[in-house]
Each structure stands twice: as C-alpha cells, then as structure tokens.
Amino acid sequence: MEELIAKKYIKAIKKSSDLQTMQNMTLIFSTLAGAFNNDKFIQIINNPDVSKDQKSEILLSAVKSADSKDVENLIKLLAEHNRINIIPAIAEVMRKDVADTTKNYDGIVYSDSDIDTKVMEDLSSGLGKRFDSNISLAFIKNDFNGIKVDVQDLGVEISFSKSRINSQIIEHIIKAI
Numbered sequence: 315m316e317e318l319i320a321k322k323y324i325k326a327i328k329k330s331s332d333l334q335t336m337q338n339m340t341l342i343f344s345t346l347a348g349a350f351n352n353d354k355f356i357q358i359i360n361n362p363d364v365s366k367d368q369k370s371e372i373l374l375s376a377v378k379s380a381d382s383k384d385v386e387n388l389i390k391l392l393a394e395h396n397r398i399n400i401i402p403a404i405a406e407v408m409r410k411d412v413a414d415t416t417k418n419y420d421g422i423v424y425s426d427s428d429i430d431t432k433v434m435e436d437l438s439s440g441l442g443k444r445f446d447s448n449i450s451l452a453f454i455k456n457d458f459n460g461i462k463v464d465v466q467d468l469g470v471e472i473s474f475s476k477s478r479i480n481s482q483i484i485e486h487i488i489k490a491i
Contacts, residue, residue: 324407331384333406333415340408342380344374359398363483364416373398406415414468417447421465424458441470448458453464 328336328378351443358364358372370393392398413419423429423437436453442449445468462473 316344316400317407318399319432320400320403320407324411327384327388328411333383333412335382336408336412336415338380338382339385340405340412342377342382342385342407343401343405346376347402350399350402350480366396369393369398373401387486410467414487417451419420419445419447419465421449421451421463421466421468421470423451424456424462424464425453426455426459428455429453441465445470 327339331339350359360371370390373389373393374386377389388404392401421438421441421483423434434453438449438451441463443450445465447468449465449468451463458473458475459477460473460479462471464471
C-alpha cells in the first residue's frame with residue numbers, strides 16, 4: 315500500500331523535475347529513510363503527543379542543508395497528511411525510478427569462493443549488453459556452492475550451481491553410454 319502511495323507522489327514530482335533534481339531528491343530521501351532504522355526516531359515520529367508541525371520541523375531541519383524547495387514542500391505535504399512513515403517507500407520508489415531512467419543498475423554476485431575482478435567486470439559488461447544498460451556488480455561471499463548473480467531492479471537472477479553442473483555432466487555421460 316505504501317508503495318502505491320509513494321508512486322503517486324513520485325509521479326507528480328517527476329512532472330515538474332528534471333533527472334538531476336530527481337537524483338538529488340533520491341539521495342536526500344534515502345538518507346532520511348535510513349533514520350527510520352533508529353528506534354528513538356521512530357518513537358518520536360509515531361508519538362501522538364508530537365504534533366504534525368513538530369514532526370515536519372524535525373524532518374525539515376534534517377534536510378535544511380540540501381536547500382531544496384521541492385524536498386521541503388514534499389515533507390510538509392507528507393506531515394500534513396500523516397504520511398511521514400512512507401518516506402522509506404518513497405526513497406525506494408525514487409531509487410528504482412532513477413535507475414530505470416538512467417539504466418544504471420546495481421547487482422550482487424554470491425559465491426562460496428573468491429571471484430576475480432576480471433570475471434566480475436566480464437559479468438557486468440555481459441549483462442549490461444544483454445539488457446542494454448549499465449550494471450555494477452558487488453561481490454558477497456556466502457555459502458552458495460557456485461555463482462549466483464542477482465540484479466533485483468531488473469528482475470534478473472542467474473545461478474550456476476557446481477552440484478547441478480556435476481549432476482548434468484553425469485547424466486550426459488550416462489545418456490552417451
């Protein structure tokens with residue numbers, strides 16, 4: 315539900331903003347969304363004794379250095395309609411929208427063994443060509459027995475499991491006999 319509401323706000327913002335403004339707002343709202351991980355901040359925002367104006371002032375003081383009327387107006391509007399809690403959803407929808415507009419995506423490579431930088435670059439450029447976009451990949455070492463590439467914003471997940479490849483080789487050899 316929050317995502318649907320956030321999309322409506324983003325749609326309105328996009329009509330009056332250029333790409334650079336959207337990128338700046340995405341950075342600001344991503345930073346604000348990080349504050350929602352703080353329990354004390356959430357207590358203040360959810361406290362019924364704190365007025366809408368006080369909540370608005372808290373958020374406005376946090377973004378004052380950005381000096382953006384669009385951000386200030388959006389925060390005032392969210393506070394006025396008791397929708398401050400959708401700021402993390404707004405940040406995520408903005409991030410996805412900017413990624414789709416610029417065709418710059420981030421992905422993660424999972425594996426149980428270290429992967430060479432050259433291989434990471436090859437994976438990144440290959441996927442980028444395939445999807446006509448720029449894909450940046452980060453490596454996370456975990457217990458996956460093989461290689462798994464996940465680019466969530468594109469809805470792409472590719473995995474090569476060592477055990478699956480071994481079983482397919484055995485099946486192929488058995489069929490050949």
